[in-house]
Amino acid sequence: xxxxxxxxxxxxxxxxxxxxxxxxxxxxxxxxxxxxxxxxxxxxxxxxxxxxxxxxxxxxxxxxxxxxxxxxxxxxxxxxxxxxxxxxxxxxxxxxxxxxxxxxxxxxxxxxxxxxxxxxxxxxxxxxxxxxxxxxxxxxxxxxxxxxxxxxxxxxxxxxxxxxxxxxxxxxxxxxxxxxxxxxxxxxxxxxxxxxxxxxxxxxxxxxxxxxxxxxxxxxxxxxxxxxxxxxxxxxxxxxxxxxxxxxxxxxxxxxxxxxxxxxxxxxxxxxxxxxxxxxxxxxxxxxxxxxxxxxxxxxxxxxxxxxxxxxxxxxxxxxxxxxxxxxxxxxxxxxxxxxxxxxxxxxxxxxxxxxxxxxxxxxxxxxxxxxxxxxxxxxxxxxxxxxxxxxxxxxxxxxxxxxxxxxxxxxxx
Amino acid sequence: xxxxxxxxxxxxxxxxxxxxxxxxxxxxxxxxxxxxxxxxxxxxxxxxxxxxxxxxxxxxxxxxxxxxxxxxxxxxxxxxxxxxxxxxxxxxxxxxxxxxxxxxxxxxxxxxxxxxxxxxxxxxxxxxxxxxxxxxxxxxxxxxxxxxxxxxxxxxxxxxxxxxxxxxxxxxxxxxxxxxxxxxxxxxxxxxxxxxxxxxxxxxxxxxxxxxxxxxxxxxxxxxxxxxxxxxxxxxxxxxxxxxxxxxxxxxxxxxxxxxxxxxxxxxxxxxxxxxxxxxxxxxxxxxxxxxxxxxxxxxxxxxxxxxxxxxxxxxxxxxxxxxxxxxxxxxxxxxxxxxxxxxxxxxxxxxxxxxxxxxxxxxxxxxxxxxxxxxxxxxxxxxxxxxxxxxxxxxxxxxxxxxxxxxxxxxxx
Numbered sequence: 102x103x104x105x106x107x108x109x110x111x112x113x114x115x116x117x118x119x120x121x122x123x124x125x126x127x128x129x130x131x132x133x134x135x136x137x138x139x140x141x142x143x144x145x146x147x148x149x150x151x152x153x154x155x156x157x158x159x160x161x162x163x164x165x166x167x168x169x170x171x172x173x174x175x176x177x178x179x180x181x182x183x184x185x186x187x188x189x190x191x192x193x194x195x196x197x198x199x200x201x202x203x204x205x206x207x208x209x210x211x212x213x214x215x216x217x218x219x220x221x222x223x224x225x226x227x228x229x230x231x232x233x234x235x236x237x238x239x240x241x242x243x244x245x246x247x248x249x250x251x252x253x254x255x256x257x258x259x260x261x262x263x264x265x266x267x268x269x270x271x272x273x274x275x276x277x278x279x280x281x282x283x284x285x286x287x288x289x290x291x292x293x294x295x296x297x298x299x300x301x302x303x304x305x306x307x308x309x310x311x312x313x314x315x316x317x318x319x320x321x322x323x324x325x326x327x328x329x330x331x332x333x334x335x336x337x338x339x340x341x342x343x344x345x346x347x348x349x350x351x352x353x354x355x356x357x358x359x360x361x362x363x364x365x366x367x368x369x370x371x372x373x374x375x376x377x378x379x380x381x382x383x384x385x386x387x388x389x390x391x392x393x394x395x396x397x398x399x400x401x402x403x404x405x406x407x408x409x410x411x412x413x414x415x416x417x418x419x420x421x422x423x424x425x426x427x428x429x430x431x432x433x434x435x436x437x438x439x440x441x442x443x444x445x446x447x448x449x450x451x452x453x454x455x456x457x458x459x460x461x462x463x464x465x466x467x468x469x470x471x472x473x474x475x476x477x478x479x480x481x482x483x484x485x486x487x488x489x490x491x492x493x494x495x496x497x498x499x500x501x502x503x504x505x506x507x508x509x510x511x512x513x514x515x
Numbered sequence: 516x517x518x519x520x521x522x523x524x525x526x527x528x529x530x531x532x533x534x535x536x537x538x539x540x541x542x543x544x545x546x547x548x549x550x551x552x553x554x555x556x557x558x559x560x561x562x563x564x565x566x567x568x569x570x571x572x573x574x575x576x577x578x579x580x581x582x583x584x585x586x587x588x589x590x591x592x593x594x595x596x597x598x599x600x601x602x603x604x605x606x607x608x609x610x611x612x613x614x615x616x617x618x619x620x621x622x623x624x625x626x627x628x629x630x631x632x633x634x635x636x637x638x639x640x641x642x643x644x645x646x647x648x649x650x651x652x653x654x655x656x657x658x659x660x661x662x663x664x665x666x667x668x669x670x671x672x673x674x675x676x677x678x679x680x681x682x683x684x685x686x687x688x689x690x691x692x693x694x695x696x697x698x699x700x701x702x703x704x705x706x707x708x709x710x711x712x713x714x715x716x717x718x719x720x721x722x723x724x725x726x727x728x729x730x731x732x733x734x735x736x737x738x739x740x741x742x743x744x745x746x747x748x749x750x751x752x753x754x755x756x757x758x759x760x761x762x763x764x765x766x767x768x769x770x771x772x773x774x775x776x777x778x779x780x781x782x783x784x785x786x787x788x789x790x791x792x793x794x795x796x797x798x799x800x801x802x803x804x805x806x807x808x809x810x811x812x813x814x815x816x817x818x819x820x821x822x823x824x825x826x827x828x829x830x831x832x833x834x835x836x837x838x839x840x841x842x843x844x845x846x847x848x849x850x851x852x853x854x855x856x857x858x859x860x861x862x863x864x865x866x867x868x869x870x871x872x873x874x875x876x877x878x879x880x881x882x883x884x885x886x887x888x889x890x891x892x893x894x895x896x897x898x899x900x901x902x903x904x905x906x907x908x909x910x911x912x913x914x915x916x917x918x919x920x921x922x923x924x925x926x927x928x929x
Contacts, residue, residue: 123798129655129838228799230652237651238644241543241823242816367805370784384537384816385642389805391781402656402798409655424543 106132106412109160111182112173113137113146113153116196116223119397120170120404121148130409136160140173161185168192168411170404176200187211187219194407196223196400202297205310209419218416220407225298226251226376228399229392230406232417235305239382240420244306246381246498248344251298253374253394254289255321255341257281260372262329263338269324281374292318292341292357299343299355303430306345306380308421309353311430317478318357323488327465328441337361339492340368346434348500351427354434356474359492361439367391433501434474441467441490450483452476469494473501520546520826523574525596526587527551527560527567530610530637533811534584534818535562544823550574554587575599582606582825584818590614601625601633608821610637610814616711619724623833632830634821639712640665640790642813643806644820646831649719653796654834658720660795660912662758665712667788667808668703669735669755671695674786676743677752683738695788706732706755706771713757713769717844720759720794722835723767725844731892732771737902741879742855751775753906754782760848762914765841768848770888773906775853781805847915848888855881855904864897866890883908887915 110117117137124132138157139146146153160166161182169186173179176199183200186193188211195201201208201221212219222232226249235244250256254276261272273290276282288294296318300311321341332339342360347353362369367389371377376394381387393399422428435454442448448468456470477484477491484491524531531551538546552571553560560567574580575596583600585593590613597614600607602625609615615622615635626633636646640663649658664670668690675686687704690696702708710732714725735755746753756774761767776783781803785791790808795801807813836842849868856862862882870884891898891905898905 119798123656126797127655128657129834228796228802230648233652234644234648237824238647238820241541241819242537243542367784370781382642382816383540384533384812384819386807386810386813388642389803391803391805393800396800398798399800402796405655405798406652410651420543 106408107135107165107167108132108408109163109166109169110134110137111157111160111169111171111179113139114172114174115397116400116404117172118147119401120172121401123398123401123405127405130405132408135166136163157182161189166191168194168408170408171195171197172404173197176203180204183208183219184211187215187217190215190217192218192411194404194411195219195221196404198224198294198297198301202300202313205300205304212416218411220411220415220417221301222407223400223403225301226378227392227394227396228403229376229378229390229394230403231302231378231390232305234390235302235380236417236420239306239380240418242385243383244347244380245383246344246346247302247306247378248342248368249378250340250368250371250376251295251343251378251394252289252292252341253376254282254286255295256371256376257374258290259321259339259341262324263333264372266329268326269321290320290322292320292343295341295343296357299345299357303345303353303355304419304422305417306421307347307353307428308419308423308425309428309430311355315430315432316355316357317432317474317481319359319477319481319484319491320357321359323485323490324359325441325465325488325490328490328492331439331441331467332361335361337363338369340371342368342493344493344498346498348431348434348498351425352429352431352433352500354431354474354498356432356434358438359490361492361494432474432478435471435499435501436474436493437469437471437495437497438477439467439469439492439494441465443487443489447487447489450480520822521549521579521581522546522822523577523580523583524548524551525571525574525583525585525593527553528586528588529811530814530818531586532561533815534586535815537812537815537819541819544819546822549580550577571596575603580605582608582822584822585609585611586818587611590617594618597622597633598625601629601631604629604631606632606825608818608825609633609635610818612638612708612711612715616714616727619714619718626830632825634825634829634831635715636821637814637817639715640792641806641808641810642817643790643792643804643808644817645716645792645804646719648804649716649794650831650834653720653794654832656799657797658761658794659797660758660760661716661720661792662756662782663792664754664782664785664790665709665757665792665808666703666706666755667790668696668700669709670785670790671788672704673735673753673755676738677747678786680743682740683735704736705734706757709755709757710771713759713771716792717759717767717769718833718836719831720835721761721767721842722833722837722839723842723844725769729844729846730769730771731846731888731895733773733891733895733898733905734771735773737899737904738773739855739879739902739904742904742906745853745855745881746775749775751777752783754785756782756907758907758912760912762845762848762912765839766843766845766847766914768845768888768912770848772852773904775906775908846888846892849885849913849915850888850907851883851885851909851911852891853881853883853906853908855879857901857903861901861903864894
């Protein structure tokens, strides 16, 4: 921290403004935001206009700017900015989970080739320092499982459905009115946001690189009052739980599915807009971290922490990947699930390995049984279209004994 | 991690053996335990006798040993070992909370004078990486409050009193039978262990140095069935909660007292032998970390993490202290408490600022009111002797408007 750092900022939305506030009020760290690149020329902004630019090169090619902070929404544009900056030898901090999750290999290579550092703590679980904890504290301990609640919007909605007996539609509307959900909530309620975060954390916890298109995400859009009643009767809460699980020594599965969470699970106490992460380590057992997953100040604080770390020369070491170069992503997992269906032919679509409970009634039916994750993937479109609801029950996730196929991704260290 | 590290280990009890196991089973990190110093010549040990020594100088003066890991019980002897090693230019890892809490200033000075690093993550909350998180993640964010459950023994006992309606005496007996409590449980049940941890965390979170003798600790030894009933009726759990609170910009209070914890508090879900820490940051809001606070493998994993960090040249920066050199420890705090008493003259001992509730019955009485922490300190001996029970109610802790006295401690940076 010998000299004051000059920052070039991209984006001045919720997180950008949060960073600005946090940076100006931090007692410990001083840095200048020299220039802010924004897109919309019409918008009124709370700072004087000379600090803004509409030309990204004005920041990227400014030799006085020490590091780039990228906080825009558009993942494709964000990748262009970040990859250009890294290739020009500039360190970068980003909070863009979709961009990072979609380009893990390229971003790794760029850092390595140009000897620069890219930090993205704010991309996953807002203020919870999970990436840093995985990198620095669990670097020598084998992780068996990582799961959590990574999306505050869906958690807010789900909390309302159980606590206030609202329907999914009512709870979504309330979340939108309160600013917890966007007018197009697809990214949140269909589990994409949670998936990107799970993919990022899977690299730092297990060393595996998965492509977003290979990882299942089923959200909460088909949740019905029947499912809410079922959960309430059994004492469960319904949560959207991304899960990363070691199936065998070298196979890691990742998926995002609703889950019926019992009171004994740490995630049971994570309500409303909070996020939580459970890390199950070989020696430490279960570690649980909980904090605000979104919001300008909490996310701004995470960005500030990365900026500060960069000022000390910090970079991710990706040690897990180096320790386990043969690790592969796989969907060959067996899960125990609740499937609520409407008619007999719905059930016939699925190949359950066994069914431990079955309920048929006038209005709806459900089964509880063990199923291959590949079978859920195959039936995802049918499930959504016909408004069936599926949710994980219990903690058992095991490898399918005879793998059908394996999607292998490997990070090439160069 | 260029070369394999040679470790000299002091102590081979639960944590020492846990470290040995963890080190031998870690995929990521290799180090040799070259020599282990132990005290008892009679004890059977699971390793061949040539690895053990009864002469501490054989380790301390061995030039081939790169770092010292100190895991003995005796705090005075531990300080001799650690200060000698540091003064000879050797890096040290310790898990001894009493030793660290009692010598913060000296240990800081020794590190600085001899340009060596002392790490002690395992001293506080076992496997929870709280010191590292405070040092590296909250380094630029002002912390307003830090509280938690830092002692697994008392938490196990308290969980049993509420969940199984056991009396304190019955629950203590069960904890001793299961190995969760020692035959002399004073250090745990009177809150000394929790206090040492709170003092260590207060330095890393607030930059304040407090002496153990200045910090109040009242444990759970006077807990009666009346108090347990009161908690159950109101929906509280009773927990032993060390608290570090910013009273004013430059005054920090620290105390260990039982607390009536409502379901809305993160600590409500921390049961049995688990530990939990809530860090309330200016920007991030409440962050909560939960994990195993004791046990050979979890604590061994924390020690391993420190050893690994040392191999990369890591040292604590004590940034909060450098940012706030004027910060002082103070007991001038107002708290809202429940006080259960036996006879009218008990109550007269205490100077309540106000009393919001009062119950008098045939068997016992209680008041709920606001009291000066100094007044509790003054009456501690009376309270224990007459078996009164005191517990914090609610979250309000404020500065006494006209401070009576101030115990100022300052870390001198040299």
